[in-house]
Amino acid sequence: MIDFSGIRLIAADMDGTLLNSKHEYDKGFPALYDHLKTKGVFFAPASGRQLYNLQNTFGELGSDMIFIAENGSHVQYQGRDLFVQSLPMDQVPELIRMARGITGVNIILCGKKQAYLESREPEFLRHVEMYYDRRVFVDDLLAVEEDDFLKIAICDLSGAEANSYPVFRHLEGELQVKVSGKIWLDLSHQLANKGRALQAVQQQLNISVEECMAFGDYLNDVEMMKQAYFSYAMTNAHPEVKKAARFETRSNEENGVGEVMQKVAEAIDRIR
Structure with missing residues (x-):
């Protein structure tokens, strides 16, 4: 039987992991999160999403959450930046030019202040607004x-994975080149990923890898799996994420994250 009683930090990807296909968290999540918070357990949404989107998604519920945004490039807790890893300014123009050369793609330049768009293509904007x-x-x-x-x-x-990733694959090692969803490719600083962001949080809060749990489903979650002993791939996860994780839980449609978090709460209740 796995002992969850020492867990102090839980990090969870959003889309395909914590959220279902309607982009909603389970109705029981708020009460479960609040209960774990009273027991001293921190919760960190870890996503490719923008910081402001994560904050708005959780509203008042997220006032004490640690937000790992933009695939680990931006980490904030209670309004204070814990970690920011931006792209070198001299690399940005060439990456934009390369992306412009790929047929049928649209580009978002993700700034710390806001996101910048050129295209007004309706299907693209539908995803951007999300x-x-x-x-x-x-x-x-x-x-x-x-x-x-x-x-x-x-x-x-x-x-x-098939269309735009091959164009940038040769830059791996110089940059983070991450397929973060079926239609998303993210280009970030070489040192920017969810795993390094989680490590920064652990150092700030004096939490060990063994006291940490993480959930993920896609390729941008692989490093995070390696930074938490209790690493969980969703049943619906990419095969590479399942290889990187120690454990597996039910799909995002079946509240796999909540099911494991409930076991953590029960284990902690027995000793704290």
Whole structure:
């Protein structure tokens, strides 16, 4: 039997993990989260989503959550930045030019202040509105200044893993080149990923890997699986995530995250 009684930090990806296909968390999540919080357990949504989107998704419930946003490029707790890892400014123009050369993709320049868009293509905007709450249209992404750029997100409706990823694959090692969803490819600083962000949180709060639990489903979650002893891949996860994780739980449609969190709560209740 697994002993969950020492858990102090739980990190969970959002889409495909904590949230169901309607982009909703389970109705029992708020009470479960509040209960764990009273027991001293921290919760960190860890997502490719924008910080402001994560904050708005949870509202008042998230006032004490640790937000790991933009695939680990931006971490904030109670209004204070714990970690920011932006792209080198001199790399951004060339990456945008490369992305522009791929047929059928749309680009989001993800700044710390807000997201910047050129395209107004309706299907693209439908996805943008789901993940980026602070956004502005510009005539030319190359002309954007006075912001820290956390990542470049490429929305590839043809399929990111097969279509746009091969264009940037040779840059792995120099950058984080992550397929973060079926239609999403994210380009970030070499040192920006959810695992390093989680490590920064652990160091700030003096929490060990053995006291940490993480849930994920896609390729941008692999490093996070390695930074938590209790690493869980969803049943619906990408095969590479299942290889990286120690354990597996039910799908996001079956509240797999909540099921394990409930076991954590029960274990902690017995001793705290």
